[in-house]
Structure formats: C-alpha cells, structure tokens
Amino acid sequence: MTLTTTAMDSGQIVTVTSPRIDAAIAIQFKEAMREHTVDGSGRVILDLSGVEFIDSSGLGAIVAAMKQLGAGRRLDLAGLTPTVDKVFRLTRMDSVFKLFPSLDEAMAADAG
Template identity: 55%
Template sequence: MELTHKDVNGTRLIEAQGDRLDAAVAIRFKDDMRILTGDGPERIVLDMKNVEFLDSSGLGAVVAAMKQAGPARRLELAGLTPTVEKVFSLTRMDTVFTIHDSAESALGAGHMQAS
C-alpha cells in the first residue's frame, strides 16, 4: 500500500494507492502514516478513493493514524468506497472522523474555513 502526498493550501493530502487496506498491510500503513503526519500542515486528509476493501485491521490502523498524529493535527477522510464506508458506519467510526465525499470537496471545505 503506497502512500503519495502533496500539500495544498495548508492541507496535507495523502492518497492511498493500494486497493486493499487489510491485515496484510495494516502495520506498514500505520508506520508510513506516522512519517507523513509527523510534520507539515496541521490538517491532513486521507483520500481513500482507491481503497476498495478495508477490514478491521485496516480500520484499526486508520484510528491509530489519527491518534499518532497527535492533538495538534487532525486527520480527515475522503473518498470512501461502498464497502469501506460500510465498515465505518457499522462500527460507528463514521461518527469519529470528519468524512468528505472526495478530496476535491475536502480541499474546498478547508479553503472555505480558512477564508
């Protein structure tokens, strides 16, 4: 699961490139997220549009990524595909995260808050 990133208008946009965030890659994902969220903008958006499947290990890794980003940074999510969204809603983790339809709308929302 490769992660790419760019900073846009004060937001770090991280895009998950793999199609599965599961037990096979959860620990690696968490470690990579630690590196990408350790510096840079306070607002972080994880674009999950390419992730077609997420299991409870992957869900735990996303929660861990939010926790390790620390109180000074906030992790938001964007682009949840149907099965991923289902795992978030069934576990009610969709009430814990700010979730945007897409990276584009997430960046738009960030821009409006800033202005």
C-alpha cells in the same frame, strides 16, 4: 503499502494507492502514515478513493494514524468507496472522523 503526499496551504493530502488496507498491511500502513506526516503540520486529508476494501485491522490502523498525529492535527477521510464507507458507518467511526464523498469536497471544506 504505497502512499503519496501532496502539500496544501493548510496541511497535506495523503493518497492511498493500495486497493486494500487489510490485516496483511495494517502495521505498514500505520508506519507509512507516520513517515508521511511526521514533518508536516495542519490538517491531513486521507484520500481513500483508490481503496476498494478495508477490514477491522485497517480501520484500527487509521484510528492509530489519527492518534499519532496528535490532538493539534485533524485527520479527515475523503473518497470512501461503498465497502469502505460501510465499515466506517457500521462501526460508528463516522462519528469520530469527518467523511467527505470526494477529495474536492474535503478540500472545499478546508477553504470554508
């Protein structure tokens, strides 16, 4: 499980560099998200543009990551590839998370 973090004025961008968030790494993903965000503040944009596949365990891990951020910080999702997007829409999680087609659009929404 590899994540990289980039600081922004209003929060941070966490980029997932593994091509799959699945049952095999869901728990590690949740832990890695905690490690990357615990010392930060503000909004978190999760850049999923490098993720080709997610299953229900991976989806659950992203929900868990949002919960552990707490009510004061939003978790927005950017760059969903077709299969990842399908999973979020099918489960209606697109009503829970804000989905942005690209990282640029997520960051632009931040400025506005």
